[in-house]
Amino acid sequence: MNSIKQILYKQDIPVTSEYDVVVCGGGPSGCAAALSAKREGLKTLLIESMGQLGGMAVTGLVSHWLGGRTQEGAWVVGGLFKSLAEESASRGYAVLPQLKEGEKYHPYGWFNWFIHGIPLDPFAVDLFLDEKMEMAGVDVLLQTQFVDVITEKNTISHLIVYNRGGLQAIKTKAVIDATGNAEVAFKSGCQTIKGRKEDGKMTPASLIFHVYNVDEKALTEYIEKEKDPKLRKLITELRDKGIWNFPYDIFIATKLVEDGEFYINTNRLTGVDGTDGKSLSEGMKRGRKENQKLMEIFRKYIPGFENARVKTIAPQMGVRETRRIVGDFMLTIDDLAQDKTFDDCIGFSMYGWDLPDPEKPSVQPFANDEITGYKYKIKKGLSTPLPYRIMLPKPVENLICPGRAVSVEGQVLGPVRVMAPCMAMGEAAGMAAKQVVRKDTSFHQIDIQKLREELKAAGAIIEKEQLPPIYPRVDQT
Template identity: 30%
Template sequence: MRIREGHDVVVVGGGTAGAIAGIAAARTGARTLLVEQYGSLGGVLTLGMSLKGVNDGEGVKALGGIGEELIERARALGGTTVVSQHPRHGSIMGQDPEAMKLTLIEMVKESGLHLLLHSFLADALVDRGSIQAVRVANKAGLEIIPAHCFVDCTGDGDLAAAAGADVVHGREADGRLQPVSAIFRVGGIDLDQTWAYLEAHPEDGEAPPGYVGDAYSVAAFRSKPGVGMAGFKSLIRKARAAGDYHIPRDDMGFNPLVGRREATINITRVHGIDGTDPDDLTRAEIETQLQILEALRFLRKYVPGFEACYVVSSPFQVGIRETRRIRGSYVLTPDDVRAGRDFDDQVARGAYPLDIHDVGQAAASAGGQVEGGGTDLSMVRRSYGIPARCLIARGVNNLVVAGRALSATHEAAGSARGQPVCMATGHAAGVIAALSARHKLPPSALDSAAIQSVLRQQKAVLRRD
């Protein structure tokens, strides 16, 4: 069995959080290896969904550092729009997934980060509470990769679980999980027709309850390239009544892509899926792909402007909202999120909405809706701090976690899983791991002021003022 030596830090998972974590660790001086199961980096960032929560609801910047650099460099390629304030999401920004993907790999190359693609975590080798090495599987067989510090950016806490860290699975009360979805892209759309329909049917624009003003008007969205909205509930009810729609979701989100006649569509939903169970994942992949086909027929038949649309791309895998989360020495709460709370040891900020998809099982109900078809989404008006304690796993001495598996409650994770928050926590985790390796200390023993100093030097946003 091959042993791949010579690294201070190993990051497992090269999605939104992991790619940034790897760059951060390398820039902080650590010899860093990033292990990724696919052939490109960025994860769900490369699906083309708009970025929500770069600013908070009052327009104050919440994301800086490497994440902001990625956005600005992609913008130079025409790949991102300016950030627009949004009455439902706080802030929103359109993006081109291919520009983001290519910019990210360029930044990786410049940083000196080493990559091991097409490789999958198989196991962790642990001795006296410390990870000595990870075992990964790839086309060549199994490899062992030792390091001083490890970063789990798998999204599912795979390394944390394998190493014996303290983890929680799903909602605390009952273990239920948010549903999974497959975000897909369609082309050949005529947005002028879509906007005209929404102007004539404002009830399908799904303005937030009690919202007064024109910021959620169709005119406002038409003036913001790449920024979309959710709604179309009446069309979904009509299609469901006609037997043309069986997806257990009551609305549809769409985001036009920058400079294209394309949009990302968020409409699929499958309940009862555990993203750590391969049989469940297989069922989810099959069901979401069949739902994409049904959604395409719905779009062509019912949604103005989509009559001639076609599928441009479907995701590399089904999107998982929730599986495992670590238990750190602090657990982020929804009160922290809503209050915009700060902490002495905060290493990142979050402003993505509290976005919780109904965990209930899908079942038909009166009125043309379905149980489990809703989404509870509320704006984060003032960004909140994320303590380093939320990124450091209990039960393992040398493990840092970033992305949606960080230490948070089921509700708070609905915000902390957002892409800009994953960028920020990935940046912090990479710096923590690099400093841990440099000083030969466990992450929990590092001085938070020293971590914050490096992050500020790298232009991360740590405080709102």
């Protein structure tokens, strides 16, 4: 008997609302895009599949806004990111770490140049983002899944979404795809690529967990003594004894807002496809098992972790790489190696080549990992420019894709995928939507210099001349 391989399913879907712009995805780029679009006077809807805003910083528990400051703590990403970070810190929801003179190691990132991250409390930042959207007048639909699009002549007319109210159609003039997976672009028929060029394999995923009751003094003293924040020597010893049986070889734990609380980003789950439901499901289960084993090892062998306890495990997988659009322009490794300048630059990132090998989770393909992982084989400028054109998919006219799904070559995703530059891209996308809606034009045809002027007026950093002095990193030996 032949099994049925495909069925046809039809349903009348009500058109429930109409907006100038709909933002799909409530992570860093989506939140910035929604606030930016509403600031420009557009009727804006933000939809998010999880139960809170903030994306990987909140639901994924990667509770560090990375890539927005220099190692000395000066701002590389301004605009909305800077204002949100400063307000969060003023309310006790985040910390703006500062280096102390003569300090070699610090728990907010350990290496003395890793001060650009901003630790945050995800259980406060989710409420903070709710408040920001409410104050701005952005409509928000949580626990709402993007499903499909209706297009007319390379223009999206409606988005199909699903939540407890059933399938719904939302009419819109412009769409911002901040899903990180190019979900809207893919469903719209835009060209995308997934994984590395030669075989499509993607960098490992991670399932993050938070711990509390860590003895920071004991942990710091041990790291200072060993001069080894990633505990490579200890892990090698544990592997030789048959205790450490994971495919990764480094310990990653950085301090959060409260004393004694750390987020653990140690596990690296190979073979996880962030666009496949079954793969994600299996990855979540595997990640929870590994985290339990890791915690047992930490408590037994790592000074300071003897009395530590798990506070929470992320309900969302930390996926570093899936689809990327093939846009009007692709930012390449050579562009960064030559430290090129772009006349459509809308922001910068302060981050390195961070995209581990798909099959060797502790190896950065462009780095010498023997000591710190940050002695580059392929050098690039310390700051990475973000051209507007990398957000433009083809051929849909009223769609833009800020965030992790941008049009970049392989390893270039490493420095552009983290949260601060994603917010910079989101703010630019939301501001660009004003021209698309008001002038009935395409994201591909906006006045880019006008956009840059408006971004600069809003406090964004878009020119190299605006960047603070950025000094070479001082690696620990």
